[in-house]
Amino acid sequence: MSQIRLGFSARDVIKNDPKIWDNLDKIKKWLVEEPIPNLLDEQILIFLTAAGHDLQTAKNIIKSHYHLKQTRPEIFDGRTLDEKMRRNLKAVLTANLPVYHNDSIIFFWKMVEKNVDDYDHRCMASLLTMNVDASVFNGPVKSAIFLLDGNGMTFKHLMKMKLDLLRTISEYIQSGFPMRLAGIHLINSSSTVKALFKMLSPFIKPEMAGLIHFHRSGMDMELFHEEWIPKRCLPREYGGELESIEIYHHALVEQLESLQWFFDAELSQRSQM
Numbered sequence: 102m103s104q105i106r107l108g109f110s111a112r113d114v115i116k117n118d119p120k121i122w123d124n125l126d127k128i129k130k131w132l133v134e135e136p137i138p139n140l141l142d143e144q145i146l147i148f149l150t151a152a153g154h155d156l157q158t159a160k161n162i163i164k165s166h167y168h169l170k171q172t173r174p175e176i177f178d179g180r181t182l183d184e185k186m187r188r189n190l191k192a193v194l195t196a197n198l199p200v201y202h203n204d205s206i207i208f209f210w211k212m213v214e215k216n217v218d219d220y221d222h223r224c225m226a227s228l229l230t231m232n233v234d235a236s237v238f239n240g241p242v243k244s245a246i247f248l249l250d251g252n253g254m255t256f257k258h259l260m261k262m263k264l265d266l267l268r269t270i271s272e273y274i275q276s277g278f279p280m281r282l283a284g285i286h287l288i289n290s291s292s293t294v295k296a297l298f299k300m301l302s303p304f305i306k307p308e309m310a311g312l313i314h315f316h317r318s319g320m321d322m323e324l325f326h327e328e329w330i331p332k333r334c335l336p337r338e339y340g341g342e343l344e345s346i347e348i349y350h351h352a353l354v355e356q357l358e359s360l361q362w363f364f365d366a367e368l369s370q371r372s373q374m
């Protein structure tokens with residue numbers, strides 16, 4: 102089993118900032134008394150960055166993050182691109198887009214209607230956490246935007262969703278996320294998409310509700326680019342300047358395959374608590 106490591110050095114990121122080093126040391130001392138793994142400096146720095154370097158906020162995120170990982174093993178343990186997960190990757194287009202907007206990475210998701218029979222809600226929840234961990238492997242990310250395309254989502258997808266998984270993922274994004282949530286944009290919004298968010302509504306805090314934006318089918322994409330996400334950050338299917346979303350989907354799958362050792366090592370780290 103490989104030892105856990107990340108693709109960047111905390112020292113290279115922090116350099117000589119005494120406040121960040123001080124906060125990092127305080128968290129390391131605090132962790133000794135908490136039911137949380139012995140984290141690397143790089144892992145702590147990811148959470149400090151998500152918290153805007155506020156010490157107490159970082160502690161709260163870390164506690165929530167690892168509480169969820171310990172109590173929901175069906176989502177966070179055994180994360181791998183096995184046969185079932187690969188079938189699910191045919192039921193969704195997902196990508197971590199390469200160009201950030203105002204320091205926010207953009208996570209893209211779209212259901213593939215013709216492959217709805219391959220859709221498994223637990224696998225999708227697990228895949229989301231893998232995407233997020235992959236996005237911070239090479240360095241902390243300040244914030245994130247979710248861009249969800251409602252085309253392809255059907256009521257058959259909704260019938261396969263489980264309320265307990267929706268609750269867990271909502272808690273993960275709102276309380277245990279290793280970056281700040283900057284926005285959720287639902288383009289080509291439909292009655293199915295609105296039904297999904299009605300299912301989610303009991304689990305959504307007011308501050309998150311204010312970050313959710315529904316955009317109807319046939320909207321003026323030029324206005325969307327001006328008001329929300331510029332062309333330089335979007336794939337060409339959405340009037341953007343990037344390559345096709347398919348390219349970034351396949352790139353993400355390759356990245357997840359290359360990080361299998363990391364997912365295994367991260368689980369091993371947690372098992373030593």
